[in-house]
Amino acid sequence: MNPSDFRSDTVTRPTPEMRKAMAEAEVGDDVIGFDPTVQKLEALAAETMGKEAGLFCPSGTMGNSIAVKAWTQELQEVIVESRSHIFNLESTHLTFISRVTPRPLPSRRGAMDPAEVEHFVKKPNVHTPQTTLICLENTHNNWGGAVVPLENFKAIREVAVRHGLRVHLDGARIFNASTASGVPVRGYADEVDSVMFCLSKGLSAPIGSMLVGPKEFIEYGRRIRKALGGGMRQVGVIAAAGLLALTRMTGRLAEDHRRARRLAEALSALPGIVLNPAEVETNIIIFKFEHPGLTVPSLLSELEKRGIRALAAPGGVGIRMVTHKDVDDADVDAAIGAFRDILG
Numbered sequence: 001m002n003p004s005d006f007r008s009d010t011v012t013r014p015t016p017e018m019r020k021a022m023a024e025a026e027v028g029d030d031v032i033g034f035d036p037t038v039q040k041l042e043a044l045a046a047e048t049m050g051k052e053a054g055l056f057c058p059s060g061t062m063g064n065s066i067a068v069k070a071w072t073q074e075l076q077e078v079i080v081e082s083r084s085h086i087f088n089l090e091s092t093h094l095t096f097i098s099r100v101t102p103r104p105l106p107s108r109r110g111a112m113d114p115a116e117v118e119h120f121v122k123k124p125n126v127h128t129p130q131t132t133l134i135c136l137e138n139t140h141n142n143w144g145g146a147v148v149p150l151e152n153f154k155a156i157r158e159v160a161v162r163h164g165l166r167v168h169l170d171g172a173r174i175f176n177a178s179t180a181s182g183v184p185v186r187g188y189a190d191e192v193d194s195v196m197f198c199l200s201k202g203l204s205a206p207i208g209s210m211l212v213g214p215k216e217f218i219e220y221g222r223r224i225r226k227a228l229g230g231g232m233r234q235v236g237v238i239a240a241a242g243l244l245a246l247t248r249m250t251g252r253l254a255e256d257h258r259r260a261r262r263l264a265e266a267l268s269a270l271p272g273i274v275l276n277p278a279e280v281e282t283n284i285i286i287f288k289f290e291h292p293g294l295t296v297p298s299l300l301s302e303l304e305k306r307g308i309r310a311l312a313a314p315g316g317v318g319i320r321m322v323t324h325k326d327v328d329d330a331d332v333d334a335a336i337g338a339f340r341d342i343l344g
């Protein structure tokens with residue numbers, strides 16, 4: 001029996017249609033020339049987000065790394081949300097690659113207070129780095145897939161415009177945000193200068209993320225990508241799956257959100273689980289686990305024995321579960337059953 005895998009939406013396997021498109025993809029050398037399938041994907045990504053140009057990247061981390069590097073210089077500061085993926089989970093490319101100072105700020109479920117952002121904007125000064133970039137994240141992974149409201153984007157954009165700053169969106173799951181809020185992805189993208197989004201998570205492509213933004217930024221980004229070792233040759237083979245991710249897979253995300261909510265509602269009734277199901281807006285469930293007899297690792301191993309895979313949440317005091325294409329209603333029922341068996 002295959003385990004029900006709730007560890008992440010990154011575990012999604014390519015669809016049969018993707019496999020076929022990959023096998024038949026028209027390809028070229030995307031480093032010495034171009035690859036027609038990649039070009040198609042880059043154009044579609046840019047158009048979808050209402051930006052001038054797009055760049056296919058091997059990972060979301062590389063897309064974000066390129067964006068920060070392209071928008072900043074040394075002796076500058078970048079405002080990030082304190083629980084953001086860019087600040088916490090990307091092996092410090094801010095300092096390692098871009099050599100900028102991160103300025104982490106707290107937030108309400110991923111939405112930083114625009115007044116506080118403005119308070120921390122620094123002018124060039126002999127003592128301090130100059131603030132030049134603000135990074136946003138939507139949906140917010142470590143805030144349990146929270147949707148950052150469009151009004152917050154607009155308010156932060158106003159601060160950025162007032163001070164001549166750029167705004168980059170880590171939109172790894174921007175289609176989940178759009179599905180949950182009803183705001184088109186372009187609505188969010190219009191408020192920022194650049195967007196990174198992942199094809200390889202809920203959209204189920206095997207590999208790949210897109211960076212979109214102004215033409216010059218993307219041209220410079222292409223040079224940075226090569227310098228980072230991200231120039232790939234007949235990469236149309238994976239871009240072909242990306243095209244289907246973008247055209248066929250965004251419409252089904254509401255299903256994942258429904259399942260996550262149903263799972264959260266059932267789990268929130270069990271002893272030891274601290275979870276408000278109303279806060280589960282998209283496909284990520286993060287809950288605190290406080291139990292007299294069980295630790296997080298022991299709960300995870302009891303779940304594994306029952307064919308349910310989950311991950312410890314950052315900080316190790318809770319659990320993270322993610323719904324996606326490869327878990328269905330039966331998997332959700334199996335998970336609920338396993339939790340009740342262990343805790344009920």
Ligand SMILES: *Cc1c(COP(=O)(O)O)cnc(C)c1O
Nearest residue numbers: 059060061062085137141170172
């Ligand atoms: C997954 C993720 C990324 C990075 O994507 P990788 O392809 O895993 O490098 C960036 N930001 C957020 C919010 C993510 O969830």
